[in-house]
Amino acid sequence: MDQVGDIIQNVMPEKKQDDKVMRLKQVKCVNCGNIVTFKPKQFRQYCTKCGLSIAIWRREKNEKDINCWICKDTGIVIYTAQIEGQIAEFAARCLCPAGADKGDRIPVISECLNAPPIELIKYRNKKAYEKIRAR
Numbered sequence: 001m002d003q004v005g006d007i008i009q010n011v012m013p014e015k016k017q018d019d020k021v022m023r024l025k026q027v028k029c030v031n032c033g034n035i036v037t038f039k040p041k042q043f044r045q046y047c048t049k050c051g052l053s054i055a056i057w058r059r060e061k062n063e064k065d066i067n068c069w070i071c072k073d074t075g076i077v078i079y080t081a082q083i084e085g086q087i088a089e090f091a092a093r094c095l096c097p098a099g100a101d102k103g104d105r106i107p108v109i110s111e112c113l114n115a116p117p118i119e120l121i122k123y124r125n126k127k128a129y130e131k132i133r134a135r
């Protein structure tokens, strides 16, 4: 797993203007520099030149681009909590700058008594990303 993670962090998706039209992603192999083309909905490929396994993120954002793992830079944290036997979904503002401009009507996550611990939210978000990466 470690090795795959290292590779992903070094893969730089080439930004091309016609990407949206073509819906193809091109990724440079970190091992040999070969350009590997990904078909739509294809997120793992072997380099045609050296055989290295290359994976790209399902989402545009890279792990290293995420500043805040609590809200994934959205400013809003969605969490579920059990209230009188019912699972309900709540929204809270994050503590980071992205959450600061969401308005005072939304409570801050640290003040939500029924919210899971912030460290747990972070951990879950990271785990969810690792799952995407492992596909």
Ligand SMILES: [Zn+2]
Pocket (backbone or CB within 6 Å): 029, 030, 031, 032, 033, 034, 047, 048, 049, 050, 051, 052
């Ligand atoms: Zn290669």
Ligand SMILES: [Zn+2]
Pocket (backbone or CB within 6 Å): 068, 069, 070, 071, 072, 073, 074, 075, 094, 095, 096, 097, 098, 099
């Ligand atoms: Zn945040």
